[in-house]
Amino acid sequence: xxxxxxxxxxxxxxxxxxxxxxxxxxxxxxxxxxxxxxxxxxxxxxxxxxxxxxxxxxxxxxxxxxxxxxxxxxxxxxxxxxxxxxxxxxxxxxxxxxxxxxxxxxxxxxxxxxxxxxxxxxxxxxxxxxxxxxxxxxxxxxxxxxxxxxxxxxxxxxxxxxxxxxxxxxxxxxx
Amino acid sequence: xxxxxxxxxxxxxxxxxxxxxxxxxxxxxxxxxxxxxxxxxxxxxxxxxxxxxxxxxxxxxxxxxxxxxxxxxxxxxxxxxxxxxxxxxxxxxxxxxxxxxxxxxxxxxxxxxxxxxxxxxxxxxxxxxxxxxxxxxxxxxxxxxxxxxxxxxxxxxxxxxxxxxxxxxxxxxxxxxxxxxxxxxxxxxxxxxxxxxxxxxxxxxxxxxxxxxxxxxxxxxxxxxxxxxxxxxxxxxxxxxxxxxxxxxxxxxxxxxxxxxxxxxxxxxxxxxxxxxxxxxxxxxxxxxxxxxxxxxxxxxxxxxxxxxxxxxxxxxxxxxxxxxxxxxxxxxxxxxxxxxxxxxxxxxxxxxxxxxxxxxxxxxxxxxxxxxxxxxxxxxxxxxxxxxxxxxxxxxxxxxxxxxxxxxxxxxxxxxxxxxxxxxxxxxxxxxxxxxxxxxxxxxxxxxxxxxxxx
Numbered sequence: 001x002x003x004x005x006x007x008x009x010x011x012x013x014x015x016x017x018x019x020x021x022x023x024x025x026x027x028x029x030x031x032x033x034x035x036x037x038x039x040x041x042x043x044x045x046x047x048x049x050x051x052x053x054x055x056x057x058x059x060x061x062x063x064x065x066x067x068x069x070x071x072x073x074x075x076x077x078x079x080x081x082x083x084x085x086x087x088x089x090x091x092x093x094x095x096x097x098x099x100x101x102x103x104x105x106x107x108x109x110x111x112x113x114x115x116x117x118x119x120x121x122x123x124x125x126x127x128x129x130x131x132x133x134x135x136x137x138x139x140x141x142x143x144x145x146x147x148x149x150x151x152x153x154x155x156x157x158x159x160x161x162x163x164x165x166x167x168x169x170x171x172x173x174x175x
Numbered sequence: 176x177x178x179x180x181x182x183x184x185x186x187x188x189x190x191x192x193x194x195x196x197x198x199x200x201x202x203x204x205x206x207x208x209x210x211x212x213x214x215x216x217x218x219x220x221x222x223x224x225x226x227x228x229x230x231x232x233x234x235x236x237x238x239x240x241x242x243x244x245x246x247x248x249x250x251x252x253x254x255x256x257x258x259x260x261x262x263x264x265x266x267x268x269x270x271x272x273x274x275x276x277x278x279x280x281x282x283x284x285x286x287x288x289x290x291x292x293x294x295x296x297x298x299x300x301x302x303x304x305x306x307x308x309x310x311x312x313x314x315x316x317x318x319x320x321x322x323x324x325x326x327x328x329x330x331x332x333x334x335x336x337x338x339x340x341x342x343x344x345x346x347x348x349x350x351x352x353x354x355x356x357x358x359x360x361x362x363x364x365x366x367x368x369x370x371x372x373x374x375x376x377x378x379x380x381x382x383x384x385x386x387x388x389x390x391x392x393x394x395x396x397x398x399x400x401x402x403x404x405x406x407x408x409x410x411x412x413x414x415x416x417x418x419x420x421x422x423x424x425x426x427x428x429x430x431x432x433x434x435x436x437x438x439x440x441x442x443x444x445x446x447x448x449x450x451x452x453x454x455x456x457x458x459x460x461x462x463x464x465x466x467x468x469x470x471x472x473x474x475x476x477x478x479x480x481x482x483x484x485x486x487x488x489x490x491x492x493x494x495x496x497x498x499x500x501x502x503x504x505x506x507x508x509x510x511x512x513x514x515x516x517x518x519x520x521x522x523x524x525x526x527x528x529x530x531x532x533x534x535x536x537x538x539x540x541x542x543x544x545x546x547x548x549x550x551x552x553x554x555x556x557x558x559x560x561x562x563x564x565x566x567x568x569x570x571x572x573x574x575x576x577x578x579x580x581x582x583x584x585x586x587x588x589x590x591x592x593x594x595x596x597x598x599x600x601x602x603x604x605x606x607x608x609x610x611x612x613x614x615x616x617x618x619x620x621x622x623x624x625x626x627x628x629x630x631x
Binding site for chain 1: 351
């Protein structure tokens with residue numbers, strides 16, 4: 001990479017890393033993993049810098065690398081993740097009543113697969129439209145809709161929120 | 176927007192927005208990049224002495240004449256080419272191994288891949304890597320690598336040629352580096368694991384539950400091996416070895432359960448005519464959104480209102496009188512494909528046609544285009560299945576079919592002027608050999624124009 005490209009890359013990192021770190025945090029669930037994920041994604045972007053023609057699409061590229069890397073790490077860790085005694089149990093309806101709703105959703109988010117979690121983060125934190133989410137995830141818009149729908153249903157179930165008035169509409173209403 | 180959507184959004188922002196930025200985000204990135212590059216070259220450094228010997232000793236089961244050339248736009252060579260000689264570079268993929276690819280399969284698979292990824296067919300490049308007929312089903316399975324223009328992440332997959340069209344058992348991002356492509360597939364009685372690696376790989380081994388010794392998998396071709404998957408493969412591992420025993424890569428075996436759950440692509444309908452090319456000039460016709468808006472209204476009550484809708488044009492263009500048209504198939508996720516058409520700019524305003532659910536292998540699709548300004552003459556748009564021959568028209572049902580002149584620029588599509596609401600007319604379409612005794616279609620036009628909203 002020549003000096004001007006290196007300077008261009010540094011400017012991009014300085015400008016965008018705070019926002020990208022927040023996305024990485026939501027993808028991983030903890031700060032340490034988030035910094036590791038972002039550094040890895042930016043390092044891969046650094047290696048591919050000369051090949052990325054469309055600079056306007058850089059954020060999408062880095063998000064894509066983060067999602068793919070996190071999915072890969074999640075799959076490798078999945079075998080160990082549930083062989084300990086610390087498997088988080090589904091909160092009972094009574095326990096949920098005592099938890100702040102946001103905490104319940106955050107806890108439930110950790111039980112989603114990496115791809116479901118990524119879809120939720122892209123759609124509900126990054127507020128990406130379905131078309132852009134599909135582009136980042138490398139899937140069709142239909143898959144974005146169906147995967148997001150399943151993820152929300154899972155969150156509702158896991159957090160025990162199915163009949164919670166804070167997350168459901170009154171009967172007869174439509175969203 | 177539901178209350179859960181709002182609470183979820185708020186929960187995510189509450190967690191993330193308070194995160195303080197890293198003090199020096201650049202620190203370590205270049206060092207980490209160097210480490211990633213070193214890891215990618217580690218195999219090359221370890222095996223560099225053996226690489227030449229490996230290529231010389233490997234038994235080549237390469238069939239350069241068994242596979243069609245890659246299809247699609249040329250893939251620009253990587254400026255950061257994989258350093259390992261065992262890694263797959265989409266710009267210069269592994270040589271094809273296996274049986275001869277059935278004619279037309281690669282082209283059809285590419286079209287279906289474009290539909291799956293909602294991109295133009297011309298933007299997809301696809302190269303075959305390995306192909307073989309799976310004997311219990313007698314279906315041909317093809318492993319491929321593909322790139323999409325302006326998308327930095329190549330993909331790989333396995334597509335099966337079924338009677339109703341290509342079926343993608345695998346469609347994933349290409350790993351980086353791509354040292355092995357493992358696929359967990361359904362089998363006759365139990366699942367199967369197929370691993371495709373570089374042709375110069377010496378062996379591919381398997382270890383059930385990750386703790387037992389590795390044993391060689393059944394070799395299908397140079398660098399390709401498979402075996403039945405029994406029990407729960409969640410902790411099983413495979414590895415690819417170079418000549419001399421160096422480990423090229425080792426990984427957890429993919430789980431068959433991964434295929435059917437989260438992240439899977441939305442399935443195209445089985446009656447989608449992916450083997451039919453897109454003819455005419457797509458850019459001259461109305462946009463997909465316009466078609467889908469009317470299609471969604473047309474199928475209200477017969478489909479899930481939340482399901483995504485899709486359109487694949489089969490013939491599009493515009494007339495010199497300013498009418499812009501497109502005809503093709505539209506479908507909602509989970510549903511079957513309908514023949515549809517939209518024409519804009521004519522004397523009667525926008526005309527939308529919602530046709531029948533397309534048969535799995537129709538001989539012809541027919542649409543009506545009306546009308547040039549000042550005229551009541553309609554145009555019958557006849558889109559025959561590819562490879563058919565002469566189209567003839569009987570305008571009054573008397574049984575006299577007259578050949579219709581063809582325009583080579585229309586690539587087999589035929590345009591016939593007809594009287595409005597003519598119901599006695601007939602069509603005859605001969606096969607590609609011109610056999611009068613066995614036409615691909617000979618019969619009335621009227622039933623071909625019946626859809627949800629009536630006929631004609």
